[in-house]
Amino acid sequence: MDSSNFLQRRALAGATAADFYVSTLPDLEPAHALSLSSGYLPARPPRAGAASSSDAADDAHLFFLLERARHTPTKRRLIVWLNGGPGCSSFDGVLMEVGAFRPNDKGGLEWATPGGAWNEYADVLYLDQPVGTGFSYVSTSGYTTSLQQAADEVLYFLKRFIEVYPEYRRGEGVDVYVAGESFAGQYIPYVANTLNEAGRSSPVDLKGIAIGNGYIDPIAQYGTELDMMVEAKIWDTSSEEYGRINKIKQNCRKALDSIKGDPPRWIDECEDLLSDIVSETTHKIGGRNTCINIYDVRLSDESPACGMNWPPLVAPMYKYLDREDVRKALHVDKTHKPEAWIECNKRVGSRLNDKGSKASVVHLPKLLESGIKVMLFAGDQDLICNHIGVERVPERLQWGGSGWGNPPKVDWYVNNSMAGYWRTNRNLTYVSIAGGSHMVPFDKPVETHDMMLRFMGVDLLAAAGPSARIPSRLGDEKDRMVLIGGGGGTEKDDRPMIPGVDGKTEAQVAEEAKWAAYYNAGSAALIVLILLVGAGACVLLRLRRRSR
Structure with a gap:
């Protein structure tokens, strides 16, 4: 579709799903069918005197990318994915974490690890938000200034989204x-x-939220960076570095202890703690200044990046999204967004300056009381939003007259290996992912996908795909396995089906899963065809009898 024609059509109030359809992505390795849509929808109501409903105040528009599910289980689901920053594009999620493809070293795209993409059994909607993030745009004086404003703009966007995609509308049976x-x-x-x-009046049926290595509660999380340095055996409590940082931590702790009522999201006395840890780890090695990677304590990086060069897919992601043919395929607005894509927009982050606003943790009790499921998960090798602090968040919560209690740690196995542990009670789940970094799906794509499928309650026995063929269990439960038909009955397929087990390669696993899906779909189609032929024969015989 020509970009200028698309932009003209998008400006009309009656835009349809066809306007946003992406027929192909440049240099995407052929292997799977692609069902993708992307483009812009307004983030704010029309300005006064606007000629069109898309003429948003401050010209504020959010860019979205929608990946449709490759396999449809009995229940349809939509995951709305947001990256952080503030001001970081959700193409991090698309191309490095939970999306269907990854940038390769040839300048194109390759498909994600089989069983690792979250659109295997759910539709996934990625948003570049707040306005100005990624490919989204807004006038220079119209940046979002508060967390509540950002949330209001997502709500407004979703109302416009369901006008284009009414199948996701509240009451249509899609869990969001x-x-x-x-x-x-x-x-x-x-x-x-x-x-x-x-x-x-909510546009969608919200069923749950999932936050990975998130910054949620300053009281629970500030200061745990130092605890993580000790747990990772980088420092011990007798080291000089620990002693210097501990003084800063104690000053932070006093500020936290003095908070009355709901905590703000920003505490001045605590903000420098992480940067001071980084400074203590910065040394000249081989003529280069190196420091700890704040997103993975197992790694180092060049100073002053200290993690900003990681993951290694960042550079090829920039290269791919800078291509003119890619921007055209994704319907990027070259009039309003002519500049190159950047991963994290500092102007967006600096304008979100509501440092005195309440930390988001204050909303969790009401969500839980309303029946909204909450899952917090954390890779255990992250420093900046480490698992120690994230696990303390639910331990501090009170809702419905009581707290989280002390749910036991239940071992979690994926592909016959320890993946971490789960703690669940009263609609609130915490998951620790062994060997995971700040961006857990990058390190552990299959494990985090299995985690999300469990959280959403996806019935893998009713679907076909790589994840349905990966053994997974919690505690002493039996492995979740796909059931296959044979010999007039059903039997359990107990064969591990992913790389490293039984000598199978990723390509073999993907191919087997694909043919399993085709077989299931073909079997159903054949049954329908037989029934139609049978019905047609009966009608034909009756007509012949009547003609006689």
Whole structure:
């Protein structure tokens, strides 16, 4: 579709799903069918005197990308994915974490690890928000200034979204989950609370939220960076570095202890703690200044990046999204967004300056009381939003007259290996992912996908795909396995089916899953065809009898 023609059509109030359809992506390795849509919808109501409903105040538009599910289980689901920052594009999620493809070293795209993409059994909607983030745009004086405003703009966007895609509308049977990581730990509870408070006027049916290595509660999380340095055996409590940082931590702790009522999202006395840890780890090695990677304590990086060069897919992601043919395929507005894509927009982050606003943790009790499921998960190798602090968040919560209690740690196995542990009670789940970094789906794609499928209650026995063929269990339960038909009955397929087990390669696993899906679909079609032929024969015989 020609970009200029698309933009003209998008400006009309009656835009349809066809206007946003992406027929192909440049240099995407052929293997699977692609069902993708992307483009812009307004984030704010029309300005006074506007000629069109898309003429948003401050020209504020959010860019979205929608990946349709490759396999449809008995229940349809939509995951709304937000990245953090603030001001970081959700193409991080698309191309490095939970999306269907990854940038390769050839300048194109390759398909994600089989069983690792979240659109295997759910539709996934990625949002570049707040306005100005990623490919989204807004006038220079119109940046979002508060978490509540950001949530209101997501709500407004979703109202416009269901006008184009009414199948996701509230009451249509689609369960909606809002998920993301890092600073999205602030965005997501605000968005969920705004949807929840909208009641029957909410555009979608919100069922749960999932936050990975998120910044949620300053009281629970500030200062745990130092605890993580000790747990990772980088420092011990007798080291000079620990002693210097501990003084800063104690000053932070005093400020936290003095808070009365709901905590603000920003505490001045605590903000420098992480940067001071980084400074203590910065040394010249081989003529280069190196420092700890704040997103993975197992790694180092060049100073002053200290993690900003990681993951290694960042550079090829920039290269791919800078291509003119890619921008055209994704319907990027070259008039309003002529500049190159950047991963994290500092102007967006600096304008979100409501440092005295309430931390998002204040919204979790009401969400839980309303029946909204909450899952917090954390890779255990992250420093900046580490698992120690994230696990303390539910331990501090009170809702419905009581707290989370002390749910036991239940071992979690994926592909016959320890994946971490789960703690669940009263609609609130915490998941620790062994060996995971700040961006857990990058390190552990299959494990985090299995986690999300469990959280959403996806019935893998009713679907076909790589994840349905990966053994997974919690505690002493039996492995979740796909059931296959044979010999007039059903039997359990107990064969492990992913790389490293039984000598199978990723390509073999994907191929077997694909043919399993085709077989299931073909069997159903054959049965329908037989029934239609039978019905047609009966009608024909009756007609012949009548003609005689």
